[in-house]
Amino acid sequence: MAVAMSQQSPDHLRAVVDMGSNGIRFSISSLQPPTARIMPTLYQHRVGISLYDAQYSAAGGRQPIDQHTIQAVVSSFQQFNSTCKDFGVLDDNITILATEATRTALNSDDFRNQIKQSTGWDVTMLPKEEEGRVGAMGVASSLPELSGLVMDLGGGSTQLSWLIKRQDAEGVSMPEQGAVSMPYGAAAMSRRLQEAEKTGTVAKLKHEVQTAVKQAYEDLKVPKELQETARRKGGFTLYLSGGGFRGWGYVLMSSHRVTPYPIPVINGFKATRKEFLDTQDVKQAAAASLEEDEDSIFRVSERRAGQVPAVAFLVNALAEALPQIKEVRFCQGGVREGHLFSTLSPEVCAQHPLVVATQPFDSPNASTAIADLLLAAFPPEPMDAAVDDYKSVFTLATLDAFANLMYYHSSHSKDLQTSSALRTTTSGVLAGVHGVFHEDRTLLALLLCNRYGGEVPPSDEQFKHNLEQLVDSPWTLWWLNYVGAVAALLASVFPAGVADRSKGRIQLKASWSKDKKHRSLLTLRITFGRDVDSQAFSKELSNIEKVGKKKKRWIGGRDGIGHKIAVELKGAASP
Template identity: 70%
Template sequence: MAVVVAQREPRHLRGIVDMGSNGIRFSISTLQPPTERIMPTLYQHRAGISLYDAQYSASGERIPIDDVTISAVVSSFKKFRRTCQDFGVLDENITVLATEATRTAVNSEEFRGRIKEKVGWDVTMLPKEEEGRVGAMGVASSLPEISGLVMDLGGGSTQLSWLNKKRDSEEVEMPESGAVSMPYGAAAMSRRLEEAERNGKVKELREEIRVAVEKAYATLKVPKDLEDAAKKAGGFTLYLSGGGFRGWGYVLMSQHRVNPYPIPVINGFKVSRKEFLSTDQVKAAAAASLDRDEDELFRISDRRAAQVPAVALLVNVLAEALPLVKEVRFCQGGVREGYLFSSLSPQTKAELPLVVATRPVAMQNDPSPLVDLLEAAVPSGPTQGALDDYKSVFTRELMEAFANLIHYHSSHSKDLQATAALRSTTSGILAGVHGVLHESRALIALLLCARWGSNIPPSDEAFKRSLEQLVESPWTLWWINYLGAVAALVASVYPAGVTEKNKGRLGLSASWDRDEKARPVLLLRAKISKDVDEEVFGIEAHGVERVGKRKRWIGGRDGIGHQVAVEVSSAD
């Protein structure tokens, strides 16, 4: 997303080189307030140089990194150095991080020395445990809250850890050791599996990995409260990062019940245990993508597709070796994100990405008055455990993000407002935001679309239905339409936001009532000031009542929804 700041200050820019086993990632990010929590990326590039492959001969013998590869690495570093100069990144804020492939290279010292000689940059080699800790922090940066087991699958190794970060918490709890590293990266596993198949020792390899994973889990000493919470929930959430797992996630996305899947970014994508373990379908899809007669899968290179059988073996072993896993959440965060996230203050780490991302584009600095109005339009009282549990879905944080955006598309023409709003979290203003769940992307997009009347062109109707299928309850879909209509009503009274001068124009309150047949009715009371035309306001308020018409319920007249009545009165 575009970072809305008065001026990009060089002291806040960070240049990161993540020198992994399968490729080298270059990025420039800004940690300038107020958006530092989401670590906006200003530039990124990946050099497809495999340091892992460069260390093996055709016969499988371990060899030093060759001069051709080293020259390619140096050239890519020089290009990034020029890019950093163009952006104004200070030399002291450029960091080169190296992991397994560099750490274990036969000629590691010579390799790093060449980079220092030709480019002038020192290479920071992350020890095994530190690599796992930084990777875990990258996962923590990827979501608003996280509680469960974490695995990072690189090219040469994989790390296992646990994390516990509650919503709004400043603390990120993890093992003191950071993580346990095992030599089962995607590229390494592909090589090992090929060798095992050739020698008829796949069973032995499988058992080796199972023992290693079980031992690693025991070493982590997962806190009892985390294990108890997992048992109560029906199993752990397993958070996955790293290229190998992300490739698996993209294949699962292509096999999803919602097809085509409407959200292209992998970060925040969730699948059930059953879906995660559908290895036969995943391998078949990956094999088809390698066939030149078949279309390639989105974001799955031939290299990643070729690694799927090895990842499938690892996935099956994980299911056996780890405690019960209920669901799997894929994360984009890795070494780069973890390194940046680790440098943030505890207070910044506790901020919620969706709220942070929407603040710079809000009409006003303090969204509280708008949020208060939106919340006042929802009846008070607990709903947890109820079939219509709207309170758990439409949290204060979600309402704040929504409030920050209800004026954003005002400058668009009428034929663009609803459709631009619908696409805002997938290809619009929030598309590139780091740290947002897919569920939140769907909710915000649908809320904003409803705020503009859901008047979308036929070309977007299938996309909207796909987003709606990601919403777990049809009751939630009805509340989206209701809150969108309320937001439109509020914005009509406050077209430039709530200020000290116009603060008292509108007051809202909501409660449950009964009609003449004793059927439940959502009663919205609106109190308007004298400078608001009651007749005009009444016409606009009718848009809220329309949401309660049975023909507009989710599923039609016999579907899901509430009757709505709006009572308008003048303030004293």
């Protein structure tokens, strides 16, 4: 999400350095209301210095971090110091966080002292448990709600935890100790797996990892509530973060059933247990990317591709050591996001990221009134919730975000409106928003596109089709067409948004009935105000009814999915 520097107060700027095992991440974020929940990033830069690799000689022995590497780190810190001054970050709002590689370095004191001497900054070393807690908070920041197990795969270590964060509750629940740390990071596992393959002790290493993971799970004392939820749903959701797992996620995206996968960001991507455990296909894809440049996988570096066998080894061990896993979610949040998220109030943490991100684009007083009207366009209860549960899909948060952005593309020419709206969540104004499910990005993009009629130019037809392929149910696709048509009517009735003087222009009420052939019939009763001529909106009214036409708008055609629609115009609305 683009953030104008001129609108940012220095008091709300936060600079964070995450000095990990595989790289050093520099960032400047804003915690200024009302968008603090999504922690907009003003600047970010990664330096690919592996402090883990620097501590191992070619022969495999442990050694201090060499002076050449230290100087490269110091140089990058000095550059970031200059960047912080350019952005106006206050000295008290600069934080340096170091994890496993710095904590265990043989010359850690000297290394940190050289950083202090060159920049004046103290390096805060996170203890194992605190690193796990901060990492878990980073995962918590990554999605609107979470309930399940969490694993953070760094370069030198892996943390296991559990997490509960509900949208209707304040705060985040996790173990008192934050997480259990194990020495099985991506870089560490690569080295140990290579040694085990040379000595024929792979089975012994696998047993060691499984024993450690099982013990870590026992030590976490997962709440009965979480265990019961997992039993009822067929397994836990496993939330994954850290560079090693994100690399795995990008490989899965590259081989997804929908190709090319239309959402480039890894945060919020979901994979089934079967997909996650298909280590053979993932290893083959990674190997191909190493052999030829043209087969390289988006966002998977040569280093990450080289670590895939070690991650696959860990994934196989997890599958046998952990309780049943139903699905996995990949999360972008790490130490940086966790540190920032920990400083926010419980009330802010509980906000829905998509609603927060779209609030700056809301016309005065528009979104609440529009969202209420959109809700009124749905019948109170589904005809058959088992197959068409629109109430669980089109949540209040989704409709609020849609209402906030409903006028954003109105100033574009008609040639651009549908395409620009369709790209809103992937390369448009919401592309960089932190904390959103892929499902929400998909729904909002299609809603915004359909609000302008849904017809895209040939250059965007495949992209739209791929987004539609990500929608789980054809019923949802039909409702997307319906809500888009209703939104187009509301935008015509309220071209400048909803003001106090215009609230009585229209009222909606939806209900179910049966047609002559006893098929479901959605009746939308529309009551216009006394000063509104319904004839002015004949095209929009006709488009709503067309969504119910089998041949043209049902998903799958005449024998496909959809409901018939009847639009009824009533007498004048109350002023």
